[in-house]
Amino acid sequence: MEKNPLEPRPLPPSLRANRVPVGSPLYNDMVEFMYDEAELFDTLRLRDWIAMVAKDIEYTVPLRHTRATRDQDKSVVRTVQHMYDDYRSIMLRVMRVMDTRSAWGEDPPSRTKHMVSNIRVYRTDKEDEFKVHSYLLMTRNRFDHDKFDLIPCERHDVIRKTESGYQLARREVIIDQAVLGTPNLGIFL
Amino acid sequence: MHQHAETTLRDGTTISDLINHETREVKVRALSDPELYELEMERIFAKTWIFLGHETEIPNKGDFVTRDMGSDAVIVARDRDNEIHVSLNVCPHRAMRVQTHDAGNTNVHMCIYHGWAFKPNGDFIGAPIEKECMHGKMTPKDQLGLKKARVALYGGLIFATWNIDGPSLEEFFGDAKYYFDTLFLRTKGGLEVLGPPQRFRINANWKTACEQSAADGFHTLTLHRWLGEVGPYAKKPDAEGKGADLSPEMYGSEVWTDHGHALRCIELDRKIVRLTGKDPAELTPAEKLTVLPPPGITPAMVPELLERFDDGQLKLMSWRPPQVGGFFPNGLFEFIYLPQPDGTIIGACALHAYIPKGPDKLEFMNWIFAEKDTPPELKARMLRQSVQMLGTSGMVEMEDSDTWPHQTEVAKGAMSKTITMKYQALFENGAPEGWPGPGHVGDGFTKDDTQWAWWKYWHELMTSEK
Ligand code: FES
Ligand SMILES: [Fe+2]
Numbered sequence: 001m002e003k004n005p006l007e008p009r010p011l012p013p014s015l016r017a018n019r020v021p022v023g024s025p026l027y028n029d030m031v032e033f034m035y036d037e038a039e040l041f042d043t044l045r046l047r048d049w050i051a052m053v054a055k056d057i058e059y060t061v062p063l064r065h066t067r068a069t070r071d072q073d074k075s076v077v078r079t080v081q082h083m084y085d086d087y088r089s090i091m092l093r094v095m096r097v098m099d100t101r102s103a104w105g106e107d108p109p110s111r112t113k114h115m116v117s118n119i120r121v122y123r124t125d126k127e128d129e130f131k132v133h134s135y136l137l138m139t140r141n142r143f144d145h146d147k148f149d150l151i152p153c154e155r156h157d158v159i160r161k162t163e164s165g166y167q168l169a170r171r172e173v174i175i176d177q178a179v180l181g182t183p184n185l186g187i188f189l
Numbered sequence: 190m191h192q193h194a195e196t197t198l199r200d201g202t203t204i205s206d207l208i209n210h211e212t213r214e215v216k217v218r219a220l221s222d223p224e225l226y227e228l229e230m231e232r233i234f235a236k237t238w239i240f241l242g243h244e245t246e247i248p249n250k251g252d253f254v255t256r257d258m259g260s261d262a263v264i265v266a267r268d269r270d271n272e273i274h275v276s277l278n279v280c281p282h283r284a285m286r287v288q289t290h291d292a293g294n295t296n297v298h299m300c301i302y303h304g305w306a307f308k309p310n311g312d313f314i315g316a317p318i319e320k321e322c323m324h325g326k327m328t329p330k331d332q333l334g335l336k337k338a339r340v341a342l343y344g345g346l347i348f349a350t351w352n353i354d355g356p357s358l359e360e361f362f363g364d365a366k367y368y369f370d371t372l373f374l375r376t377k378g379g380l381e382v383l384g385p386p387q388r389f390r391i392n393a394n395w396k397t398a399c400e401q402s403a404a405d406g407f408h409t410l411t412l413h414r415w416l417g418e419v420g421p422y423a424k425k426p427d428a429e430g431k432g433a434d435l436s437p438e439m440y441g442s443e444v445w446t447d448h449g450h451a452l453r454c455i456e457l458d459r460k461i462v463r464l465t466g467k468d469p470a471e472l473t474p475a476e477k478l479t480v481l482p483p484p485g486i487t488p489a490m491v492p493e494l495l496e497r498f499d500d501g502q503l504k505l506m507s508w509r510p511p512q513v514g515g516f517f518p519n520g521l522f523e524f525i526y527l528p529q530p531d532g533t534i535i536g537a538c539a540l541h542a543y544i545p546k547g548p549d550k551l552e553f554m555n556w557i558f559a560e561k562d563t564p565p566e567l568k569a570r571m572l573r574q575s576v577q578m579l580g581t582s583g584m585v586e587m588e589d590s591d592t593w594p595h596q597t598e599v600a601k602g603a604m605s606k607t608i609t610m611k612y613q614a615l616f617e618n619g620a621p622e623g624w625p626g627p628g629h630v631g632d633g634f635t636k637d638d639t640q641w642a643w644w645k646y647w648h649e650l651m652t653s654e655k
Contacts, residue, residue, distance in 0.1 A: 005565045006383055006572050061582070063385055066291045080384030080557050083582040084573050088530075092577075095419045096584060102414035102433070105587035142591075178291060179552060180389035183594065184587035 007078040008058045011156050011172060012124040014133050020121040030121045030132050033159060033166050038114035041188055046094045049188075054160055054169040059085040061189060064178045076174060083173075083185050093188075105186040111141045112187055116155075124158070129169060132157040136173070136189060140182055149182035151175065153189060195652055198224050204651045213641050214609035220394050221600035225651075226548040229395075233518050233650050234259020238341065238348045238361045240520040240542055241265050243556060244273060245345060245381040251294045251309060254385075257544045257552075258349060263338065264288045264298060265347060266309035273342065275349035276311030276335035287335065292385065298335075311335035344373030345380055346540075364628030365450035368511050371502050372524050375483065376493055378561035380538070383572045387555040387580045393593030394600075395519060395545035396647075398553070401589065402515030402541070403643035404443060404451035406635025407614070410435050412588045420584070421528050439635045441509045442621055444628045449517030449646035451639035454509035457481060460526060460534060469508075474500075477507035484524050484536020485560040485571060501625025514639075517646055519543045527574055535567075537575040549597055553590065555580035612637040612644065 003010075020027050033052075040049040061083035067075045085093070096103045115137045122131040133156055140149040158170035173189040195203050204225070207216040219225060239258045242265060246254055253266035255278060262278040264287065280287050285302035297314060299306045303323070306314040313333035316324040324333060338349040341358035348358050362369060373380060391398075401408065409416075416422045417433035441455040457477070458469045464480050465472070472480075475495055479488045483506060486494065495503065515521050521541040526534050538559060544552040557575045559568045578585045599605050616631025616638050624630055631638055 006569055063387060065385060066289070067293065068290060071293065077385055080382075080387060080572065081576060082387055082389075082580075084576040085582075086573070089573075089577045092420065093584060096415050100415045100418040100433075102411075102418060103588075104412060105591045143595075178388065180581060183389065183391045183590040185582035186587040186591075 008060050012131050014122050014131055018123040027121050031119055034116045038116055041114050042112050050094055052168055054167040055087050057087050059171050061173045066178050110187055113139045128161040130159050132159050208648050213612040215644050217600045217608050218606035221597055223548040230260045235351045238350045238358050241347045241349055243345050243382045251296045254292045255288050268309040273340055274310040275338040275340050281333055307335050311337045361448055363446045363448055365446045367626045368452050371506050376560050376562055380558045381561045383557045389553050389581050391551050391590050392549055393551055393597040394548055395543050395551045397593035397596045398543040399519050400640055400643050402521035404453045404514050404639035406439050406453055413585055443631050443639050445639040445642035446628050449643040452511040452514035455512045456509050474503040474507040484538045485563040504625050535570055535574050539575050539579050612641040
């Protein structure tokens with residue numbers, strides 16, 4: 001099918017033949033990247049997180065559609081998405097929360113846990129870029145609510161090796177819900 | 190036309206006890222009461238015209254989407270003759286939901302429970318084992334179809350109502366139509382959705398979102414203050430001085446109608462001065478529209494606008510175009526002009542529907558649009574801009590969706606439910622000189638009249654029965 005100009009550039013494939021073995025040094029680097037990132041999100045160190053983000057990042061969260069089994073290719077929608085960010089808009093999100101006293105949607109901030117699991121790492125056709133596929137189960141709690149919003153999803157990331165360390169170069173987060181059970185995405189997934 | 194049907198709630202309160210027309214107050218209880226919710230579904234959502242989507246979501250014969258009209262699930266489908274139909278998504282056999290997908294294409298909607306089948310227009314096709322008469326003997330086949338709503342299309346927008354003999358959509362729009370035309374009928378090609386709607390749930394009563402959509406302008410100054418601190422409306426400290434005051438952005442005119450539709454027509458003069466350095470009073474509408482065309486329109490498309498609209502509408506579009514407002518009961522439009530870091534201005538066009546899902550829950554649906562003729566790169570920029578500012582991850586709207594649950598929750602207190610919400614900031618000056626359009630109009634800084642009109646019509650419907 002021909003590419004829709006409204007959709008972001010596609011991710012490299014996750015080819016089984018290119019899997020990086022679990023436990024290898026490269027695999028461990030990726031796991032540590034994921035864990036460090038989760039900690040920065042959950043402790044509100046968004047400025048430190050920005051340092052791990054590449055300037056050419058695309059950060060997208062497609063919509064889900066409930067479709068028949070034979071139409072599963074249509075169950076992920078990449079034109080209108082829940083989130084469709086570039087570096088500039090990510091910076092604006094961070095500045096909003098860190099540099100103003102009026103980002104009420106996250107002030108007081110949500111209490112979150114980014115639980116990352118099922119991490120698989122693949123080599124891509126670029127030597128310095130790795131595809132990382134993981135599951136993310138996120139809990140989000142606000143105010144005095146006894147309940148958590150649960151956001152179950154999977155991430156398809158591209159992590160780039162640079163002179164100053166690894167950087168997030170691309171992220172697509174595919175959420176399980178067709179209708180999100182959280183009142184906004186004022187948090188990063 | 191309406192017959193009085195004052196309903197007494199379980200504790201002896203009547204609906205009219207909740208609203209004080211002289212002092213323009215509404216009891217906070219209205220924002221959470223489950224008894225009222227039931228009545229609203231019958232008296233508002235089963236009676237008025239409800240916005241369901243856009244025809245470009247279902248471009249091909251057999252295409253369908255599933256939607257909600259208040260508490261009722263419906264199928265919106267295009268038949269073989271290209272007609273759009275809206276039918277209750279409930280099987281007349283034993284009440285299974287007939288269509289369980291969000292969208293798709295089919296000429297036969299088959300109920301998976303026992304296999305009854307229906308056309309896109311809701312007609313009954315047949316039941317399995319015809320010879321054993323599974324469809325029964327009592328009700329004739331032509332009465333076994335899905336219940337059909339009355340459908341009207343306007344600028345490709347799909348509306349439906351269960352009030353089969355009631356007012357037309359045009360009558361329901363009333364004076365708002367003059368203004369809606371400048372948003373939805375701009376080009377021959379018309380608007381198109383850039384994708385399916387975003388959907389997410391908020392633990393709030395539907396009216397918290399909808400009365401705000403009736404053009405609450407005051408909240409922007411505080412709730413969206415960040416826009417002036419580091420966001421698109423932040424001033425350049427060297428040229429314009431510091432400060433996050435958004436009030437200059439709130440000048441213009443407001444329009445409201447007897448059916449609760451509301452429009453905030455925000456002045457473009459400041460932006461035109463910024464872009465041209467000229468006095469807007471010295472520019473013709475055509476010149477102004479060329480330097481600052483409406484969202485999704487390029488200067489090359491402006492001649493088409495000049496052909497399609499009369500002088501009054503062109504004046505409006507180039508001076509104080511409607512940018513934010515609501516259509517009663519549960520729709521919101523945003524056709525906004527967003528300044529970019531490079532000094533240009535990009536438009537965003539979005540429609541929301543706030544679907545009631547119980548006294549404490551609503552579903553937020555957000556459709557993003559452009560003109561079909563908008564050039565592809567501009568469409569792509571508008572899409573990104575809209576997603577970043579509006580809807581699920583929208584940096585503007587996430588503050589709104591975080592406010593409504595608090596209103597809904599506190600409205601339950603024994604004491605708090607008896608206090609009132611106040612709509613007492615009034616326009617006292619009428620329309621500005623040279624205002625071209627109809628309706629009730631106020632001039633200057635935002636006021637409460639638009640939201641009060643919303644509550645007045647809510648009250649009228651809640652105390653009326655056909
Ligand atoms: S409930 Fe639909 S066929 Fe029986
Ligand atoms: Fe708002």
